[in-house]
Amino acid sequence: MMNAVAAATPAGIVRRGLRAPGRWSLRVGLAGIFAVGALASFAPLVAPYDPTALGLSAALTPPNGAHWFGTDQLGRDIFTRVLYAGRIDLQIGTIGVIIPLIMGVVVGLFAGYYAGWPDALLGRVIDVVTAFPFLVLVLAIVAMLGPGLRNFYIAISLVSWVAYARIVRGESLSVRGRGYILAAKSLGYSDARIMFRHLLPNVIVPALVFGMSDFVLDILAGASLGFFGLGVQPPTAEWGVMIAEGRNFIITAPWVVIFPGVAIIVTSFFVSLVGDSVSDIVRRVRA
Amino acid sequence: MIRYIAGRLLLILPVLFGVSIVAFMLIRLIPGNPAVAILGERATPELIARVENQLGLNLPFWQQYLHFLGNARHGDFGASFYYGQDAWTLTFERIPITLTLIAYAATIGLVIAVPFATLAAVRRETVVDHAIRLAFTATIGIPSFWLGIVLALLLSVKVRLFALGGAGAGGFDTLWHLTLPALTIALHISPILVRALRSSLIEVMDSDYVTTGLAMGLRPVTLLVSYLLRNGLTPFISVLGLNVGWLIGGTIIIEQVFGIPGVGSLLITSILTRDYSIVQFVTLVLAFLVILVNLLTDLAYAVLDPRVSFQ
Numbered sequence: 201m202m203n204a205v206a207a208a209t210p211a212g213i214v215r216r217g218l219r220a221p222g223r224w225s226l227r228v229g230l231a232g233i234f235a236v237g238a239l240a241s242f243a244p245l246v247a248p249y250d251p252t253a254l255g256l257s258a259a260l261t262p263p264n265g266a267h268w269f270g271t272d273q274l275g276r277d278i279f280t281r282v283l284y285a286g287r288i289d290l291q292i293g294t295i296g297v298i299i300p301l302i303m304g305v306v307v308g309l310f311a312g313y314y315a316g317w318p319d320a321l322l323g324r325v326i327d328v329v330t331a332f333p334f335l336v337l338v339l340a341i342v343a344m345l346g347p348g349l350r351n352f353y354i355a356i357s358l359v360s361w362v363a364y365a366r367i368v369r370g371e372s373l374s375v376r377g378r379g380y381i382l383a384a385k386s387l388g389y390s391d392a393r394i395m396f397r398h399l400l401p402n403v404i405v406p407a408l409v410f411g412m413s414d415f416v417l418d419i420l421a422g423a424s425l426g427f428f429g430l431g432v433q434p435p436t437a438e439w440g441v442m443i444a445e446g447r448n449f450i451i452t453a454p455w456v457v458i459f460p461g462v463a464i465i466v467t468s469f470f471v472s473l474v475g476d477s478v479s480d481i482v483r484r485v486r487a
Numbered sequence: 488m489i490r491y492i493a494g495r496l497l498l499i500l501p502v503l504f505g506v507s508i509v510a511f512m513l514i515r516l517i518p519g520n521p522a523v524a525i526l527g528e529r530a531t532p533e534l535i536a537r538v539e540n541q542l543g544l545n546l547p548f549w550q551q552y553l554h555f556l557g558n559a560r561h562g563d564f565g566a567s568f569y570y571g572q573d574a575w576t577l578t579f580e581r582i583p584i585t586l587t588l589i590a591y592a593a594t595i596g597l598v599i600a601v602p603f604a605t606l607a608a609v610r611r612e613t614v615v616d617h618a619i620r621l622a623f624t625a626t627i628g629i630p631s632f633w634l635g636i637v638l639a640l641l642l643s644v645k646v647r648l649f650a651l652g653g654a655g656a657g658g659f660d661t662l663w664h665l666t667l668p669a670l671t672i673a674l675h676i677s678p679i680l681v682r683a684l685r686s687s688l689i690e691v692m693d694s695d696y697v698t699t700g701l702a703m704g705l706r707p708v709t710l711l712v713s714y715l716l717r718n719g720l721t722p723f724i725s726v727l728g729l730n731v732g733w734l735i736g737g738t739i740i741i742e743q744v745f746g747i748p749g750v751g752s753l754l755i756t757s758i759l760t761r762d763y764s765i766v767q768f769v770t771l772v773l774a775f776l777v778i779l780v781n782l783l784t785d786l787a788y789a790v791l792d793p794r795v796s797f798q
Binding site for chain 2: 280322324325327328329330332333334335336337339341342343344345346416419420423424427428429430439440443447450451454457458460461464465466467468469471472473476
């Protein structure tokens with residue numbers, strides 16, 4: 201019993217995950233994320249060209265030895281731009297998860313720990329925000345605030361925290377009556393200490409698992425906004441922006457559109473792989 | 488049953504109220520004076536005063552909201568300065584084509600999901616199952632706008648299988664024009680459908696009556712069609728309802744990519760032309776659509792599963 205309780209915390213999951221036999225999907229996913237992250241972080245060292253260097257004489261060159269992914273309509277090297285774009289898109293995924301995660305976890309902890317009217321209020325807010333299609337509400341908020349990455353982060357934060365709050369609230373409600381919480385209360389610990397030291401580690405895992413799929417959603421949303429000209433602004437390289445720019449040349453030069461799309465798919469695939477295996481492990485630990 | 492429906496309807500009221508508040512607040516997110524933003528920098532003071540009055544911007548905040556509700560009661564949600572029409576007419580003209588596209592996409596999504604999910608569930612934890620799950624894990628990260636462009640290139644340009652752009656001239660022509668967009672949306676939602684259907688099928692397969700059926704010597708096909716799929720599809724309907732937001736999000740992007748004159752392309756165009764009243768109204772309408780679909784799925788669930796209605 202003691203072991204089962206300990207294993208549902210993040211540390212327990214990590215220990216279990218490393219020991220689990222045949223967890224190749226977790227390892228492949230982690231290795232993939234590491235590779236994508238390294239390629240993007242060290243883009244200035246890895247990339248063969250300057251991401252904004254124009255080469256009009258070499259515009260729309262098909263993939264070859266000098267330009268692995270070909271060049272775009274302005275003669276810029278697509279491989280280089282895909283790597284540089286990765287920095288922006290990974291940032292979109294990371295910030296798009298972290299801010300809502302923190303907001304949602306704090307609100308969810310409060311509602312779940314105190315129950316009563318704060319919980320009832322949060323329940324109504326969750327119902328309302330989830331009534332809007334995610335992308336529609338993000339688009340509408342960006343429409344009002346104006347295009348750009350900063351406003352996209354504001355929109356994502358206003359919309360996504362609700363998903364985390366819902367998860368943490370549900371978990372907290374089911375844990376708040378457990379023995380160790382009651383014990384901490386009877387020892388006279390402050391509510392803040394109980395919430396963040398005792399409740400948090402035991403309710404955070406499902407929120408972190410959701411964060412993995414949310415990361416993919418955020419990248420897709422960020423790329424969609426970039427595609428419509430509402431997110432990152434050119435000439436900055438971003439995968440969605442690159443696809444939008446290459447769209448008019450799709451018939452004669454499909455590589456301009458293909459490679460940024462593949463970058464999104466590959467990145468999402470590795471993250472989903474890790475998310476799925478972690479949620480499998482969590483399910484087994486809890487069963 | 489009637490009590491169940493009445494109860495569900497009553498639960499919706501606070502959500503509708505909240506949704507209207509969010510939609511009301513949207514326009515107030517505009518930095519500066521919304522009336523100036525709506526009309527553009529070169530608007531005359533008289534025009535600005537008129538829009539300020541229409542939005543109730545000179546009133547205290549809570550009165551502005553009542554003003555908004557009062558206007559809404561007459562179907563007055565502002566007008567488009569781009570199309571020169573009111574928000575209501577503009578939006579509802581475009582709803583049928585969007586609903587057709589959504590229904591078409593959901594149907595294709597089912598046609599894709601049911602065989603794969605069934606195969607994965609029946610061959611659980613084998614190579615087949617792993618391959619199907621892996622394939623759909625990869626599918627989830629495909630940006631729908633990219634997929635639309637690539638499919639258009641492959642199936643409309645390289646192989647002239649489908650018409651490209653617009654919604655066609657009605658009837659079969661519309662269906663022909665909508666097939667490629669609907670297929671794109673269907674592929675976009677298929678990972679969620681396959682995953683949900685697979686796990687609900689597995690749950691049914693593990694239940695006692697399936698074991699009994701097998702022990703009695705029922706043919707696997709009989710068991711699959713009349714027991715597994717029938718019982719597995721019921722929870723699946725609620726999954727479809729829960730993910731209608733995901734479906735709508737995909738539809739909006741795809742409408743714009745394929746130039747289909749629906750609500751989605753209206754939303755994107757209005758965002759790009761800063762047609763704020765239209766953005767506000769379309770957002771409100773789409774939220775109502777989600778609420779309506781969720782209500783309908785709950786009711787369908789209650790009808791299909793007699794255990795629900797007696798609660």
